[in-house]
């Protein structure tokens with residue numbers, strides 16, 4: 046679970062659209078991540094989903110009425126003010142055209158918009174409405190107004206709408222709103238203003254139009270690193286080979302397939318990269334030719350001649366001799382089966398890295414396709430740390446904390 050949500054107070058404003066049912070999933074994910082979720086529903090929303098559903102999921106009272114009040118910190122206080130002043134994030138999902146208008150016009154004629162008026166923190170809106178309503182100049186004007194105040198939007202997506210028609214207006218999926226909630230909460234964190242580029246996944250080297258040479262990497266570690274960087278406020282770019290896990294939201298995604306494409310993408314981003322983390326399993330060899338037509342089977346053996354691919358981190362390490370500022374930090378991974386330490390230290394040196402993360406891929410709880418990793422960290426200055434068995438998320442968070450510390454950002458006060 047992302048630590049960024051732990052203990053955070055979130056207002057989830059739900060307005061009246063069929064997408065309300067998806068907001069139940071969002072409330073559930075936020076609550077499971079240890080956030081305290083206070084749901085405010087408009088009257089129209091209660092026609093789609095009963096307040097008790099959200100109440101059961103969040104274990105908190107659901108507010109629907111402006112004139113209700115309740116005790117908080119022992120004193121009887123007005124509900125919307127109590128909630129608005131305590132919240133770290135205000136999400137509106139779904140936001141109907143009507144609710145967008147109320148928010149943009151500063152109206153306070155029902156509890157959701159009234160609470161928004163008393164609230165000064167970050168706000169994330171996930172619109173949901175019929176295509177023409179979304180495209181209407183009034184709605185677009187309201188969106189522009191809200192954006193100019195620093196409000197964040199996620200979606201709407203295009204697809205099949207409740208009316209049966211296709212077009213823009215679908216609320217994005219709860220997981221995507223969840224990802225953006227983390228991004229918004231992470232803003233102003235210790236990696237604010239730092240551009241972190243991460244490589245992930247296993248590259249695929251084509252043999253013919255239907256076959257490739259690949260490896261067992263799922264990309265889990267790289268995706269966890271991208272989330273951890275984003276949640277510390279970094280501007281994050283994920284250059285990734287095909288992944289078997291969902292890529293994170295709120296991160297710039299650069300999909301590639303081959304080692305050469307990954308190399309080219311890394312080099313293109315290099316002038317603006319502050320921290321490069323190479324977690325991809327890059328193929329060291331590729332077929333000398335990729336056949337244009339599918340190779341047919343023939344009797345006897347078949348040989349594929351291979352050539353070397355570019356070593357991305359090594360190329361970056363060489364460039365750093367000319368421009369030591371880009372990137373300021375290079376972190377690599379060493380997935381080893383034998384002579385673990387010696388191999389890792391050799392790579393740290395050869396590729397001019399600042400830190401290398403060693404994992405023993407023969408251990409059953411570490412390496413490819415498992416959720417945990419037991420790693421040893423070696424740093425350029427000779428520092429070595431053996432970390433206990435952790436989830437890949439925890440390893441990723443610890444690596445990014447380490448990166449922040451190395452950049453002198455460990456005691457960063459959130460702005």
Ligand code: CTP
Nearest residue numbers: 323324325327328355356357358377378379380
């Ligand atoms: N790496 C890279 N480009 C390559 C190969 C590896 O950038 N062509 C990066 C990996 O992303 C990783 C580090 O270098 O961060 C070490 O990768 P690994 O495959 O363990 O090492 P290799 O350099 O391929 O060495 P060897 O094959 O001898 O183990």
